[in-house]
Amino acid sequence: MVKIKDGLVLDVEGLRMRYGATDVLHDVTFQARPGEVLALLGPNGAGKTTTIEVLEGFRARSAGRVEVLGEDPARADESWRARVGVVLQSWRDHGKWRVRELLAHLGSCYTGYTEPWDADELVAAVGLTAQANQKIRTLSGGQRRRLDVAIGIVGRPELLFLDEPTVGFDPEARREFHGLVRALGDTTVLLTTHDLHEAESLADRIVVLDGGRIIADGTADELAKLIVGEDEVRWTHDGRRFTRSTTESTRFAFDLFREHGDEITELEVRRSSLEDTYIALVRRAEETSR
Incomplete structure (x- = not known):
């Protein structure tokens, strides 16, 4: 062998x-x-x-x-x-x-x-x-x-x-x-x-x-x-649902709590997935080859 x-x-x-x-x-x-x-x-x-x-x-x-x-x-x-x-x-x-x-x-x-x-x-x-x-x-x-x-x-x-x-x-x-x-x-x-x-x-x-x-x-x-993608932050404040796309999701969430404290509920962060990254990589490669 x-x-x-x-x-x-x-x-x-x-x-x-x-x-x-x-x-x-x-x-x-x-x-x-x-x-x-x-x-x-x-x-x-x-x-x-x-x-x-x-x-x-x-x-x-x-x-x-x-x-x-x-x-x-x-x-x-x-x-x-x-x-x-x-x-x-x-x-x-x-x-x-x-x-x-x-x-x-x-x-x-x-x-x-x-x-x-x-x-x-x-x-x-x-x-x-x-x-x-x-x-x-x-x-x-x-x-x-x-x-x-x-x-x-x-x-x-x-x-x-x-x-x-x-x-x-x-x-x-x-x-x-x-x-x-x-x-x-x-x-x-x-x-x-x-x-x-x-x-x-x-x-x-x-x-x-x-x-x-x-x-x-x-x-x-x-x-x-390799790809600076945007995370999606979702939260509830005063009974209303909000969504924000940002590349600084951790800092954004921290600022939300610092400003509104316990008034913020149902906070969730959807980070860029492999699918998001893959699509961005392929698109970038195709644009570069043109």
Whole structure:
């Protein structure tokens, strides 16, 4: 097994992809460390899918350096692939397979490369014990997505790719899935999603792509500092409800209490969200490129 260099599970520098005369990725550079959940965000056509396919070893890059788990995925062998898990948006249905027997079969494929999960332990880990002997085609959407994750982690991967993992989920199923991802422990996760609340909930760090370029890289709080957004302050005074947008919400709230004291009730501050920051970053990048 190749050891990762400098404690980096992903080390991407100057990644470039060209189709004909068109560059779809320009000097993409980022890293990820063990156990980190990294969200890759961007509008349609930003280059997310191409980036992921290069990292997974499914697409050859035009230029740049890419190391995944210490190896170049373009030249990696089966022992490297056994260390990587992939959960796509959808899988080809496995027909008449039952949950436990499919996971047992897939686990056997990792023998000699890694120490796969025991099928019963894995079924329990993803919350499908009651469905262990159920045919896959009879599972609900949320249960099927749990199985998708089980398929992705059956070989105990060091790195897991999650592509739009909760598309079509209801709120309860989404919340359960987020809990499952958080329970993966030391596994590094690269998540692509259009759900900004999901990114904010799960990701330790966020990389934003637009037009094939990285326009931001950092925690949600760090990205928020790149854009001076306005918070919304709401309060009640003399039975009337007031709203004020300001970049100095803490100072504004303090001044309110200093002036009116206990006359102020129902005070709340809505701070700029990741969604606000993301929209502002993409708009700024588009304006700059014009």
